[in-house]
Amino acid sequence: MSLLEDIEIKDTPLSPFVRLNSKNGSIEMSGRSVLSDSESFYKTIVEWIDEYLKSPCHHTTFTCKFDYYNNPCSKVLFTLFRKMERSICAPNRFEILWYFKDDDNDMLENGEEFKSIMKNTDFKLISY
Numbered sequence: 001m002s003l004l005e006d007i008e009i010k011d012t013p014l015s016p017f018v019r020l021n022s023k024n025g026s027i028e029m030s031g032r033s034v035l036s037d038s039e040s041f042y043k044t045i046v047e048w049i050d051e052y053l054k055s056p057c058h059h060t061t062f063t064c065k066f067d068y069y070n071n072p073c074s075k076v077l078f079t080l081f082r083k084m085e086r087s088i089c090a091p092n093r094f095e096i097l098w099y100f101k102d103d104d105n106d107m108l109e110n111g112e113e114f115k116s117i118m119k120n121t122d123f124k125l126i127s128y
Contacts, residue, residue, distance in 0.1 A: 007019070013032065014032065016066065017030045022052050022057070024057065026061055026063070027060070028065075029064050030066065033069040033073035035070075038070070038075075039072070042076045046076070049084065053088070056087070060084065060088055061097060062080070062084065062094070063096075064098050066107060067101075078114070081096065081114060082118075085118055085121045094122070095123070095124065096115075096123045096124070097124050097126060098111035098114065098124065098126065100126070102128065108125065112125065
């Protein structure tokens, strides 16, 4: 198990809430991500996940509950999902919980697209 410092980033109108917890294998992102410079915002998160993957928990859960995100965020999510899927192998477990509002077909479709690509990951679509 990793001894990384946990990270919590408060949301803004342009950036998502982020919580990274190495002790319980929990990665959470929620809200909106419409940053013009997504790369600098997500740099710390990508670096934390790279370090976490050196010694992940037995069960890692990546929870996404976005209201909206732009294309640069989508690319970051895809990169993180693939990196984690390739790095977390049996007997360890990796799951993605993709939350979407009942009436938000865009977020449902985005989740379905990610799920179709992430064939070796337990990917759950959850409406609320």
